[in-house]
Amino acid sequence: MGRGGTLKGGVISPSATASGAKLNTSLGGSLKNTGDIFASVGAKYGIDPALLAAIAVHETGNGTSNAVKTKNNVGGMMGKNGLMTFDSIEEGIEKMASNLKRNYIDKGLTTIEQIQKKYAPNGAANDPNGLNDYWVKGVTTYYNKFSK
DSSP: OOOOOOTTOOBOOSSOOSOHHHHHTTOOGGGTTOHHHHHHHHHHHTOOHHHHHHHHHHHHTTTTSHHHHHHOOSSOOEETTEEOOOSSHHHHHHHHHHHHHHHTGGGTOOBHHHHHHHHSOTTOTTOTTOGGGGHHHHHHHHHHHHTO
16 A cells, blocks of 8 residues: 555555654644554554644644543544533544544555545534534645655
């Protein structure tokens, strides 16, 4: 698999393209200094930590959203009662990665564009402001930054 992740939906790498130390240079807010967590969780699930961090940065406004500050929810993950709550940032990263592995990558959704269609679909009922329209561009921009 290549390392693309481009706006045209290039295939994401199944292996690490970013170290925890490299990610830490860009992670802010509640995500500050979590690069090693993204790296270890990525290794555990066989997901590029650059992708995990890119989704988290996009979903949380680089660690500044209420979801990450009050619920440790780094991935905008929804449950039956709205945004899911986790006991720690590490648990939030772990649950996001587990979800991506089981429900996306293992089902053949291996590009940012393919993941978006299920993860943050355009026109979703829980996206009244149409922010999902920018998901591919945002996640791809961060992915390319983190994986260089």
